[in-house]
Amino acid sequence: MTVLKLGRKSSSAKNAIFMDCGIHAREWISPAFCQWFVKEALSTYGSDSQMTSLLDQMDVYVLPVFNIDGYDFTHKSNRMWRKTRSMRSGSSCVGADPNRNFNAGWCTLGASSNPCSDTFCGYSPESEIEVKNVANFIRKHKPTIKAYITIHSYSQLLLFPYSYTYELAADHSELLKVAEGASESLRSLYGTRYTSGPGATTIYPAAGGSDDWAYDLGVKYSYTFELRDTGRYGFLLPESQIQPTCEETMLAVKYIAAYVQKNI
Numbered sequence: 001m002t003v004l005k006l007g008r009k010s011s012s013a014k015n016a017i018f019m020d021c022g023i024h025a026r027e028w029i030s031p032a033f034c035q036w037f038v039k040e041a042l043s044t045y046g047s048d049s050q051m052t053s054l055l056d057q058m059d060v061y062v063l064p065v066f067n068i069d070g071y072d073f074t075h076k077s078n079r080m081w082r083k084t085r086s087m088r089s090g091s092s093c094v095g096a097d098p099n100r101n102f103n104a105g106w107c108t109l110g111a112s113s114n115p116c117s118d119t120f121c122g123y124s125p126e127s128e129i130e131v132k133n134v135a136n137f138i139r140k141h142k143p144t145i146k147a148y149i150t151i152h153s154y155s156q157l158l159l160f161p162y163s164y165t166y167e168l169a170a171d172h173s174e175l176l177k178v179a180e181g182a183s184e185s186l187r188s189l190y191g192t193r194y195t196s197g198p199g200a201t202t203i204y205p206a207a208g209g210s211d212d213w214a215y216d217l218g219v220k221y222s223y224t225f226e227l228r229d230t231g232r233y234g235f236l237l238p239e240s241q242i243q244p245t246c247e248e249t250m251l252a253v254k255y256i257a258a259y260v261q262k263n264i
């Protein structure tokens with residue numbers, strides 16, 4: 001698994017943030033953001049005081065395209081594909097939903113055990129190699145990873161645990177406070193409105209998600225972004241909106257990163 005590691009070289013282990021994009025194949029604005037984030041982070045390091053401080057003090061792991069085979073399939077065959085492209089003998093349907101395949105309330109609610117469903121949870125937790133690799137990486141770096149951010153589209157939401165239960169997370173009020181601050185920061189650029197809240201009540205119940213899994217592993221600041229828009233173009237966001245979406249999302253990510261820096 002190829003992860004980009006951004007940050008000033010340091011002999012001692014620095015605390016880190018892990019961010020992935022492209023877990024769902026059709027959400028093309030997501031990998032676009034991760035790619036843009038890397039360019040922007042590296043080109044503003046040294047001039048932007050917040051980015052400089054962030055990369056001096058922390059490392060940022062970026063996984064630009066989580067679901068590579070699915071992303072490729074959306075370019076070549078089916079633009080609306082969501083899942084992985086794993087094959088299983090005996091099943092006529094392909095792939096599992098990687099955001100239902102993590103070991104967090106696995107396949108209990110908001111997921112399907114039907115291999116042909118777009119929210120198929122997989123044959124077992126971490127059955128998808130992409131999920132296993134990311135889970136292994138985060139487990140291995142557990143002591144230093146202080147925040148997990150996963151980028152999706154669309155709906156303009158900033159979600160945090162839990163989605164596998166309606167129970168509030170132990171850190172609910174803090175996670176909400178940070179999400180609202182980040183959404184406010186995002187809105188300050190172009191007025192784009194986000195809704196913040198726990199996944200289960202803010203979007204829908206959904207077990208097996210990467211954010212819930214990271215949170216239960218101990219990564220307190222765990223967030224799922226649903227980027228633009230709210231349905232006009234949906235997954236087919238026009239090219240003209242890529243740059244503004246990236247710029248406003250950067251403000252939210254920097255807000256979260258700055259909060260994490262101050263509070264770990």
Ligand SMILES: NCCCCC[C@@H](C[SeH])C(=O)O
Pocket residue numbers: 024099152153154159163199203204206208209210211212224226
């Ligand atoms: N952990 C689940 C967060 C809420 C659902 C997020 C959306 C992104 Se397309 C989904 O995976 O259905």
Ligand SMILES: [Zn+2]
Pocket residue numbers: 075
């Ligand atoms: Zn293409």
Ligand SMILES: [Zn+2]
Pocket residue numbers: 023024027099152153
């Ligand atoms: Zn998604």
Ligand SMILES: [Zn+2]
Pocket residue numbers: 152153154155226
């Ligand atoms: Zn989505």
